[in-house]
Amino acid sequence: MTLIGDAKTPGTPAYASGEVLEIRGGRSLKGQVDVRGAxxxxxxxxxxxxxxxxxxxxxxxxxxxxxxxxxxxxxxxxxxxxxxxxxxxxxxxxxxxxxxxxxxxxxxxxxxxxxxxxxxxxxxxxxxxxxxxxxxxxxxxxxxxxxxxxxxxxxxxxxxxxxxxxxxxxxxxxxxxxxxxxxxxxxxxxxxxxxxxxxxxxxxxxxxxxxxxxxxxxxxxxxxxxxxxxxxxxxxxxxxxxxxxxxxxSLFDRNEAASWACAALATDGDIFVKGARQYEMLTFLNVYRKVGGDFDITDEGIRFRRGKAPLKAITVETDVHPGFMTDWQQPLIVALTQANGQSVVHETVYENRLGFTRALVQMGADIVVHEDGLEGEYRRVPRRALEQAAVINGPTPLHGADIVVPDLRGGFSYVVAALAAEGTSRVSGVGIIRRGYEKFFEKLTALGADFDVVG
Incomplete structure (x- = not known):
């Protein structure tokens, strides 16, 4: 395994020394999670x-x-x-x-x-x-x-x-x-x-x-x-x-709902997100269907899983509502490492939100980040000086690694990558994930994840 980031590395968060998850990957996430207020x-x-x-x-x-x-x-x-x-x-x-x-x-x-x-x-x-x-x-x-x-x-x-x-x-x-x-x-x-x-x-x-x-x-x-x-x-x-x-x-947490949906894609799982609603997730659901995901909508929530065909490469641009949320792209990128072809994710809201992909590359992903963004005739969102773009070529098998959580959504994405990977990973600093994900360990257990809290 390769250690990615440590307490002495410039730019590594001070909270990197928090809880550590030892995750044994290669298991599909299946079951139900409840989402409460956003x-x-x-x-x-x-x-x-x-x-x-x-x-x-x-x-x-x-x-x-x-x-x-x-x-x-x-x-x-x-x-x-x-x-x-x-x-x-x-x-x-x-x-x-x-x-x-x-x-x-x-x-x-x-x-x-x-x-x-x-x-x-x-x-x-x-x-x-x-x-x-x-x-x-x-x-x-x-x-x-x-x-x-x-x-x-x-x-x-x-x-x-x-x-x-x-x-x-x-x-x-x-x-x-x-x-x-x-x-x-x-x-x-x-x-x-x-x-x-x-x-x-x-x-x-x-x-x-x-x-x-x-x-x-x-x-x-x-x-x-x-x-x-x-x-x-x-x-x-x-x-x-x-x-x-x-x-x-409170309105349900659509960011958490989208995160678990992407976990179902990345691990070839089947997750019912109780409390999720269609209206607030229209844009996400369209992208989810384009990449090859499937979902069933009920009054109680939304069931997310892969479709019958292999996942397909897509192009996504983050934007303010009603566009594709910046909080959705990080867990989606993990799923896109398993899609056939070349996907492109344009991050137009925050300038440093694609830095988390370095750890995914260490785990076997083929991702190149363009620090100044990319042009394209298909672009809908006006270009911003701070934007970046990630080009993801897939599918690529992921393997276990030692990784340090960079931020809230990136941290969730690292856990999903570790669950999708072959072998064992150690994810450090997972305490920050609890900033935005209720009963995170309990939900992982309910979905069949194989992990231990070791720090």
Whole structure:
């Protein structure tokens, strides 16, 4: 076996020394997994509870690390968080919300980027907010300039300090006309969470319109917000004087559903993803069918498996919704190593998200990454300066290796590659996978994976 990355290698994540999985590959994954609320909705809806004057109830909250981080941050700010009346339900009571000091925020934030979304609610509630240095997956430059520029337009004063960013709004926040340079999900969430209590009307142009954004709008409307949107990525928010708590069931996690679907492709398995829905996955399902996957849709979920014919090479471009999500391409690339012909994946959202393919090459995959992207008459997504492209030639047998998890989706993809490979692999740093995948080890066991936790 070959060791790929170690704690002394530049660019290797600090969390690489976490849990280690020893995986014996060559076994198809078969069975059922349940998906609960989306990480990208649940954590933001939890932050929204700060805006209400009465307690909120969020249902189908996944048991993942990112939720634990947000819960801790809310509790540090005085929000009382308790278990609800059903499994996966949280009651969030902001009655005693207060300011928190830097040390507390920094200690609980960890590598999460969620603290930036506390800015608007805290400015409304307390007139000030503090944001420490932000972490997150190392998949590319994720500047917070979009967030800070928007907050300034609302009237916030931004003071950058060595330890982080202090914001204040001595005269309150007012509506603004904002046009995002890129339809950023995080920046759109920032505007929504800030505008609902700002004085006047906010017009947001070039907004993100992902299903999780629409679900967050639904949460805010339940609280008393007035929000409308147009088909050309324009959202209007009329500020209101007060909001109440909500009772909301989270949208399912379509990223997790797509990940298990790709695991079925890569391992020639058969996985029923309970809780997955067709509408939010239309784009993914089209690509899944093109590559040779098959699926059955029911009211309870979606069953994913390979079709009868060998997998086929495809070309995919990642994009903002309703395009093919960047979070979907990493596990898909693992499956494409088993497809006949030459596949091309154009990554147009993050500039470093194809770095994970180096480990797949060490495992036997034939993948070449073009750092400056590739031209093509078939291109639908406008080219961006930061984009990359991966060319995958297949099918190639994969073999076991020692590999280190680079980020959340890449980590899941490494586990899938190890399950599809012949021989034994050691996957280090798998703790980060728990940031976004609930009961990950238990689900692997339920699907028949052969592994041990050795570190």
């Amino acid at each position: 990480k990208n909705l649940a954590t933001k809806a939890m932050v929204a509870s700060l805006l209400g004057e009465t307690p909120s109830i969020l249902r189908d909250v996944p048991d993942i690390r990112d939720v634990e981080v947000v819960r801790s941050l809310l509790e540090v700010h005085g929000v009382h968080v308790t278990e609800g009346d059903e499994p996966g339900a949280l009651v969030l009571d902001p009655a005693d919300a207060k300011s928190a000091n830097f040390e507390e925020i920094d200690a609980h934030a960890g590598s999460s980027r969620i603290p930036i979304l506390f800015c608007g609610p805290l400015l409304h509630l307390l007139g000030q907010a503090f944001i420490p240095d932000l972490g997150g997956c190392r998949i590319g430059d994720r500047p917070i300039d979009f967030h800070l520029d928007a907050l300034r337009k609302f009237g916030a004063i931004v003071d950058k300090q060595p330890s982080g960013i202090r914001l204040s709004a001595p005269e309150g926040l007012h509506g603004a006309h904002i046009e995002l340079p890129y339809p950023s999900v995080g920046a759109t969430e920032q505007v929504l969470l800030t505008a609902v209590r700002a004085k006047g009307v906010t017009e947001l142009r070039n907004a993100a319109i992902e299903p999780e954004i629409m679900d967050l709008i639904g949460v805010l409307q339940k609280m008393g917000a007035i929000i409308s949107y147009e088909p050309n990525r324009v959202i209007f928010i009329e500020g209101v004087d007060e909001l109440r708590g909500y009772d909301h069931r």
